Amino acid sequence: MTLAPLGAAAGPADDPLPAVTDDPPVADPPKGNPGVDQAMAAYQRGRQNYNLAQYEAALSDFQEAASLYASPDFQYNIGLCYEQLGKYDDAIRAFVTYLKTKPDAEDRPNVENRIRELQRDLERQERNGTGGTVVTPPPPLEDSPPPEDEEAPTSPGRGLIIAGAALAGVGGVVALGGGIAFGVLARNRGDAVNGVQFGGNPDDLTFSQAEALDAEGRRFEAIQIGMVAAGAAVAVTGAVLLAVGLRKRNSAKNPAPSAWIAPGMAGLALTGRF
Amino acid sequence: MSMSLHTVSPRVAALSFVGACTLMVGGCYTVEFDPTVGGAFRCNLEDEEIDSSCPSGMSCVNDHCEDEEALPSLAVLSPEDQLVLETSATVQGGADPFALSIRVQGSLTLVSATSGAEHVFGEGHVAVFIDNEEQAIIDEGGISSSTPVEIEITNNVPGPHRIALQARRNDGVDYDNEGAFATRLFWLENELEVGLRPFVAIKSPWPHTAFSTDDEDIEVELITRNFTLVPPNTMQADSTGHSHIYYDTPWPDCVLQPDGCDKDYLGVVGADGNRTQFTAPASGDETATITAVLRHVDHFPYGFPFECDPATEVNLCQPIFDEVTINRTSR
Incomplete structure (x- = not known):
């Protein structure tokens, strides 16, 4: 799993975080705006905390960034943080917000797939009566391809x-x-x-x-x-x-398995995402 | 020797299959149009707005286009034109029939007239007419070279006589191309009057030639025997004079009628050679007669013997004339 980039502020191609999609397009934020600069700073802190597995802190940083600059990608990163914190309900909500605010997201199928996975995890969590603090590793995407009849109307091609x-x-x-x-x-x-x-x-x-x-x-x-x-x-x-x-x-x-198999499941870098 | 396998991509194969199916279902145009096919195309239509001409190299025969090089043709090789033969008959008749030898040549594949064979262009038989009466059929052997035919002449009175050959199809229909009809005119003279009795004959139009029912200009060509055609004059001379041309006038009966025949002539032959042209009035689909009557130079009726009057000396003097029947038709 990888954090979403933020245009020019996106991380280097060799960022160790796993990628969700191959190359999601991100709008360039306006330069020279104090709010944007603060948002970028919060975003960088969030990245660092996320990489250090400090998901609570990362969540706070990304929320701060989102409050300073309205980028759908912040919602995506917020969703990741919630997921790592086992707050699947909140993670789903964040990912849905991401898709709503970014209708042309190229990684839409993968995000939707992730949402379904989270919904299953949420149901499983509720059946087991477990709380929302259990940290579970992100499920491998290749295990749950979305059904074809649920293809979004704006699917590629x-x-x-x-x-x-x-x-x-x-x-x-x-x-x-x-x-x-x-x-x-x-x-x-x-x-x-x-x-x-x-x-x-x-x-x-x-x-x-x-x-x-x-x-x-x-x-x-x-x-x-x-x-x-x-x-x-x-x-x-x-x-x-x-x-x-x-x-x-x-x-x-059906994204290429080579991009998602093995180390990706552990959250390690598979491809350049930032 | 080496062989190689051809491979066709599935997409090309599929397209070819679709194309083939389309052609099979819809069909296509596979005809080789051949303008030289004989007997196929209709011609000679009455509707003038439709181009009913034949392609180059084809002629219209019996309303269908036929190969010009395959048209039936006939010719009378003998007797030669205007041959004079002697007969013992008088103008009143009264002599035994005699045999006339005709030689015929032409291009027609002879098929028995009684075989009932279907029409095949270029096949058929030849009908032989003497004075417009069918006298014989030639339907055996061949006529590509000179072929003799013996005909018995029963109408052997002195005067002009006509031979006609008509190429006829297997189904009995006459070929109507120009070459499928051949004619020949000859004279019979009484052996005691040879060189004495004048005769006139209408060489053209030939009997039963078709003319339209509208006002029609008809050219008449005459030939004479023992008589010289000269322009009208005032001094009568033996064996000299001209001819009046009558249209649909009842010769010789009109001679005896109160008004005679003189007022009805439409043309004069003699003023300018042996031809003249007159305008036949419009008529219905019917037959009509053209009569050529010899006259003295001063227009009085010419009779034989010389200086007799055909109008008054009926029993002694005969008017000298020839008559042909023509067809007036709206087609």
């Missing part, structure tokens, strides 16, 4: 999935519908011309009329081929977008 599916559908309709429709027209013209040439010309068509039918048939054939090709191209584009979107969503749902 959603736009690509929608666009891809739409393009694939439109392309398919154009390719199949247009191709079949103009194919039928072309075949009808072909049958008519064949009827003139080899079927006794039942409609008594003249050469110019048959020639016009032939030209019309070839035009329909060209349109048919064009629509199939264009529709297929659109469908392929849609399929590619769909695949990319699905891959992005899946990777967000």
Whole structure:
């Protein structure tokens, strides 16, 4: 588990705290504001205390920082502190606040997963009648992937999935519908011309009329081929977008285990987070 | 020899499958349009707003475009044009039939007229007409080289006689291209009157030529025997004069009627060679006659013998004329 960075004040890439997400975006705080400076100072103290496992002190520091500067990331760090203190209810509340105030958080799936884990821990805690002072290590994220049907509407790749599916559908309709429709027209013209040439010309068509039918048939054939090709191209584009979107969503749902296995569970550094 | 396996990506394969299904369901245009297919395209439509012409190299035959190089054609090689043959018959008739040898050549694959075969362009038989009466059918052997045909002439009165050949399809319909019809005109003269009795013949139009029902300019070409066509004049001369052209006038009966026939002629041949043109009035779909009547240079009726009057000396003097029937049709 790692503390959330605070823009330019974020820690070095080799910070020993574990990372929750790969690279959450953080807004730069305004410079030169006394309140912000105080908030940064409180944040730095909180980091130090957190690294020293002084979670009560770290919690106080982060709360102070949050009262001086409204950054969602402070709520995230507050949540971490509550979690380490076994105050799962408060931790959940802090993480929910974090997600509400940062709708585009890239680590949303992981935070939501963490919230569910905390809710289970909270239930277990209530069943056992244990108090809120038991410190439990952060559960490994890979043990509890969030169910797919609870996917948040703003999940990564959603736009690509929608666009891809739409393009694939439109392309398919154009390719199949247009191709079949103009194919039928072309075949009808072909049958008519064949009827003139080899079927006794039942409609008594003249050469110019048959020639016009032939030209019309070839035009329909060209349109048919064009629509199939264009529709297929659109469908392929849609399929590619769909695949990319699905891959992005899946990777967000199931972060790479390598980033979370083993030492991460102990709260040691896995990747640069700050 | 080495072989290599081709691999197709699943995506390409899927697209190909979709494309193939589309083509199977929708179909496609697989026709090779061939303008040279004979008998396929309709032509000669009455609706003038529709272009019913045939493509290059094709001609309209029986309302369908056919290959120009495969059109049936006929020719009469003998008797030669305007050949004079002697007969013992008089203008009143009264002689035994005699055999006329005709030589025919053409391009038509002969098929028995009674075989009931379906129409195949270029196949059929040849009908032989003498004076507009069908006299024989040629439907055996071949006519690519000169082919003799013996015809018995029963109408052997002195005067002009006409031979016509008509190429006919297996189904009995006449081929209507120009070359499928051949004609020849010859004379019969009484052996006792050779060189004496004048004759006139309408060489054009040929009997049963079709003309429209509108006002129609018709060109008439005459040939004469023992008679010289000259411009109208005042001095009568033996075997000399001109011809009046009548349209739908009942010759020779009109000669005996009170008004005669003189007021109804529409053209004169002799003033300028052996041709003239007159305008036939509009009519319905019907037949009509064109009659050429020889006249003295002063327009009086010409009779034989010379200086007799056909209008008064009916039993002695015969008017000299020729008549053809034409068809007026709205098609």
